[in-house]
Amino acid sequence: MTTAVKPRIATVSLAGCFGCHMSLLDIDERLLDLVEIVDFDRSPIDDIKTFTHRCAIGLVEGGCANDENVHVLEEFRENCDILVSIGECARTGGIPALRNSIPLAECLDEAYRSGPTVYNPTGTLPTDEELPLLLNRVVPCHEVVRIDYHVMGCPPSAETLWQVLTALLSNEKVQLPYELIKYD
Amino acid sequence: MSDPIVTICEHYHRDRSRLMDIVREVQARQGQVSPEAEAVIARELGCKPVEVQSTVSFYAFLSERPVGHIPIRLCNDVVDRMAGAAEVARAFERELGIPMGSVTGDGLFGLHWTPCIGMSDQAPAALIGDLPVTRLRPEDVPELVEILRLSKDPHAIPREVGDGNNAHPLVRSMVHNNIRRSGPVCLSPWPRGEAVHRAAAMDPREILETIGTSGLRGRGGAAFPTGMKWRFAAQAPGARKTVICNADEGEPGTFKDRVLLTEQAGMVVEGMIIAARAIGADEGILYLRGEYEYLRAFLESVLQEYRADGLLGSSIAGLGGFDFDIRIQMGAGAYVCGEETALISSCEGRRGDPRNKPPFPAQKGYLDRPTIVNNVETFCCATRIVLGGAEWFRSLGTESSPGTKLLSVSGDCERPGVYEFEFGTPLSSVLRAVQADDAQALLVGGPSGQFVQEAGFGRTIAFDDLGTAGAVVVFDHSRDLLEIVEQYMEFFCEESCGYCTPCRFGNEVILQIVHRLRTGWGKPEDLDLLRELGQVMRKASRCGLGQTSANPVLSTMDQFPHIYESQIARPRGFDLAAATSQAEALAGHPSRHLEKEGDHA
Numbered sequence: 087m088t089t090a091v092k093p094r095i096a097t098v099s100l101a102g103c104f105g106c107h108m109s110l111l112d113i114d115e116r117l118l119d120l121v122e123i124v125d126f127d128r129s130p131i132d133d134i135k136t137f138t139h140r141c142a143i144g145l146v147e148g149g150c151a152n153d154e155n156v157h158v159l160e161e162f163r164e165n166c167d168i169l170v171s172i173g174e175c176a177r178t179g180g181i182p183a184l185r186n187s188i189p190l191a192e193c194l195d196e197a198y199r200s201g202p203t204v205y206n207p208t209g210t211l212p213t214d215e216e217l218p219l220l221l222n223r224v225v226p227c228h229e230v231v232r233i234d235y236h237v238m239g240c241p242p243s244a245e246t247l248w249q250v251l252t253a254l255l256s257n258e259k260v261q262l263p264y265e266l267i268k269y270d
Numbered sequence: 271m272s273d274p275i276v277t278i279c280e281h282y283h284r285d286r287s288r289l290m291d292i293v294r295e296v297q298a299r300q301g302q303v304s305p306e307a308e309a310v311i312a313r314e315l316g317c318k319p320v321e322v323q324s325t326v327s328f329y330a331f332l333s334e335r336p337v338g339h340i341p342i343r344l345c346n347d348v349v350d351r352m353a354g355a356a357e358v359a360r361a362f363e364r365e366l367g368i369p370m371g372s373v374t375g376d377g378l379f380g381l382h383w384t385p386c387i388g389m390s391d392q393a394p395a396a397l398i399g400d401l402p403v404t405r406l407r408p409e410d411v412p413e414l415v416e417i418l419r420l421s422k423d424p425h426a427i428p429r430e431v432g433d434g435n436n437a438h439p440l441v442r443s444m445v446h447n448n449i450r451r452s453g454p455v456c457l458s459p460w461p462r463g464e465a466v467h468r469a470a471a472m473d474p475r476e477i478l479e480t481i482g483t484s485g486l487r488g489r490g491g492a493a494f495p496t497g498m499k500w501r502f503a504a505q506a507p508g509a510r511k512t513v514i515c516n517a518d519e520g521e522p523g524t525f526k527d528r529v530l531l532t533e534q535a536g537m538v539v540e541g542m543i544i545a546a547r548a549i550g551a552d553e554g555i556l557y558l559r560g561e562y563e564y565l566r567a568f569l570e571s572v573l574q575e576y577r578a579d580g581l582l583g584s585s586i587a588g589l590g591g592f593d594f595d596i597r598i599q600m601g602a603g604a605y606v607c608g609e610e611t612a613l614i615s616s617c618e619g620r621r622g623d624p625r626n627k628p629p630f631p632a633q634k635g636y637l638d639r640p641t642i643v644n645n646v647e648t649f650c651c652a653t654r655i656v657l658g659g660a661e662w663f664r665s666l667g668t669e670s671s672p673g674t675k676l677l678s679v680s681g682d683c684e685r686p687g688v689y690e691f692e693f694g695t696p697l698s699s700v701l702r703a704v705q706a707d708d709a710q711a712l713l714v715g716g717p718s719g720q721f722v723q724e725a726g727f728g729r730t731i732a733f734d735d736l737g738t739a740g741a742v743v744v745f746d747h748s749r750d751l752l753e754i755v756e757q758y759m760e761f762f763c764e765e766s767c768g769y770c771t772p773c774r775f776g777n778e779v780i781l782q783i784v785h786r787l788r789t790g791w792g793k794p795e796d797l798d799l800l801r802e803l804g805q806v807m808r809k810a811s812r813c814g815l816g817q818t819s820a821n822p823v824l825s826t827m828d829q830f831p832h833i834y835e836s837q838i839a840r841p842r843g844f845d846l847a848a849a850t851s852q853a854e855a856l857a858g859h860p861s862r863h864l865e866k867e868g869d870h871a
Binding site: 219230 | 852859863864
């Protein structure tokens with residue numbers, strides 16, 4: 087067992103679809119190489135729910151759609167040296183941000199009262215204090231905290247994520263070949 | 271529907287170069303220039319519909335969609351905002367039941383923002399139809415709207431007419447001249463017509479010589495030696511030449527040309543006639559900004575008087591072959607048209623796109639003819655120089671800046687208005703005259719000029735110190751300068767013609783960065799980026815707009831560095847309470863993360 091302290095990585099999916107995390111899993115057997123050189127801290131990959139140590143890198147999937155997302159993102163900023171927005175939802179709000187042109191009250195009305203498949207005779211909206219409150223508009227991560235790097239793609243391919251991670255860990259410049267950032 | 275449009279086109283002899291007049295008339299009559307109307311105009315003029323559309327879409331006062339039978343255009347210039355334009359806007363929104371930027375359901379009213387309309391000394395102001403309404407107060411709005419609703423006519427607004435020619439039957443506006451200080455050149459009586467007679471008796475070369483030795487330099491901001499400009503045009507080959515008076519004063523905070531055109535219009539006209547004699551021009555154009563439409567009928571009558579007196583038209587002052595007449599070309603709300611090549615494009619019925627120089631207008635200007643474009647005040651000076659002589663003119667002002675300068679002063683001072691000072695006057699004297707004793711900053715020359723801080727109040731109005739087209743805006747210590755910079759950058763973003771990238775993009779990026787700084791998101795490297803962007807725009811923009819539009823930022827970074835540095839030092843934070851306001855109202859409780867957020871702060 088090695089005594090050297092390995093850098094730690096945290097990951098989270100905020101208002102995302104976990105697609106970026108699936109893409110991270112797509113690095114396949116290189117996952118084994120990765121855990122040789124890093125430890126995962128707070129992340130769905132190991133199911134650790136709270137930060138145990140300060141982390142070198144935080145990967146954030148998804149933008150902020152509710153107060154819980156904002157809170158978690160601020161925790162990530164506090165606990166990570168480098169914070170990276172992964173994928174279009176983190177960078178721009180993405181698909182969840184499509185609701186931004188519709189007032190929140192109308193969105194909730196459609197979802198909980200007037201939608202064609204809704205059965206809600208009392209017409210109540212969710213009000214439990216344990217439930218996150220939706221933000222007036224979905225915002226990309228960099229509108230909430232400082233973000234150091236942005237990785238585009240929906241999702242970024244496994245190869246892209248691998249290149250980014252290894253470059254950050256070895257303190258080298260990220261060189262993404264054209265094929266990895268061409269999307270049409 | 272097509273008939274009245276055809277009639278309008280016929281009135282202008284189906285002349286493509288008169289497109290501005292044609293679309294303005296269609297706009298006035300129908301409240302819009304619909305795509306159908308554009309097609310008819312294009313057919314009549316023998317041009318492509320897209321050419322008409324391109325012109326219509328360029329100008330703020332022209333629109334393909336209806337802007338309301340009575341468009342209400344509130345001025346959102348910085349000075350108007352300082353005087354409470356936002357409250358006035360809210361009162362109109364409440365009274366009309368529509369938000370800014372929209373038209374009432376019955377199509378009667380449109381409510382729009384517009385940049386500086388040249389009434390900064392009587393802000394907040396608006397144009398209702400063509401009529402300027404000044405010193406608006408929110409409490410006046412309900413009655414105003416009621417009257418308009420019943421009469422459907424802006425001219426039914428009861429108003430005490432202003433002083434001087436503002437009370438002229440052809441003007442009858444509530445605008446006040448606010449002439450606070452008259453000088454010997456522009457704002458004092460002159461013997462009407464005498465300068466024209468003298469010019470007719472002089473050899474053109476003699477006029478060029480007189481203007482040249484007087485040391486007169488352009489009063490519109492660029493300070494080009496007038497005599498040299500006229501000489502270039504006189505020497506340029508061409509059977510027909512043109513004299514254009516630039517009365518498109520759009521620089522926020524400038525309104526001295528408004529006063530000259532109201533009180534000294536004859537002096538302006540005579541200056542143009544003198545220029546025509548000097549360069550051998552047969553055609554003159556007075557390019558009047560759309561915002562000053564209310565002066566148009568009056569100015570037409572002034573021209574008519576000169577024609578009746580034989581001082582305009584053919585054989586001026588009885589001199590055979592001295593033929594020159596002036597027409598008024600109305601603008602339609604475009605700041606960039608104050609730039610001379612853009613102004614020429616506009617006179618030709620095109621978008622107000624600036625052109626590449628060279629060729630300079632003096633060689634190839636209006637309709638490719640040798641053309642001089644001078645500011646209203648410059649022509650006034652020319653008239654006075656012919657009357658008083660070059661030596662007398664040189665005895666005023668300083669060695670490098672002879673003569674006087676009109677300043678239009680507004681903002682935080684007791685006596686806003688127009689002042690004629692000799693060049694070389696220090697800002698401190700100006701401040702004393704306008705009674706501003708709490709000035710934090712002066713904006714000299716409008717946003718494309720520069721901000722000056724207290725330590726610089728000893729500097730002088732002169733071409734080799736603080737050059738200006740005339741605007742001086744006073745900001746007292748209660749003003750947030752960075753907010754003011756942001757508002758000026760919004761103005762430039764709106765007014766950039768969009769042709770060249772440094773200006774189209776640069777202004778937007780600067781605005782973004784300034785906004786970022788103001789909301790607590792600034793980064794230390796932003797300051798370097800601002801400086802670099804400003805330099806690139808200064809060097810690489812196509813016309814004066816982009817070359818100077820970074821000035822509000824560059825000059826405040828230079829004069830007031832702390833307003834930037836304090837923003838960067840500010841802790842940043844996300845306003846969770848504001849971001850969850852709607853959900854909080856729906857759920858009936860605030861975010862449970864709010865207290866914890868508070869702990870961080």
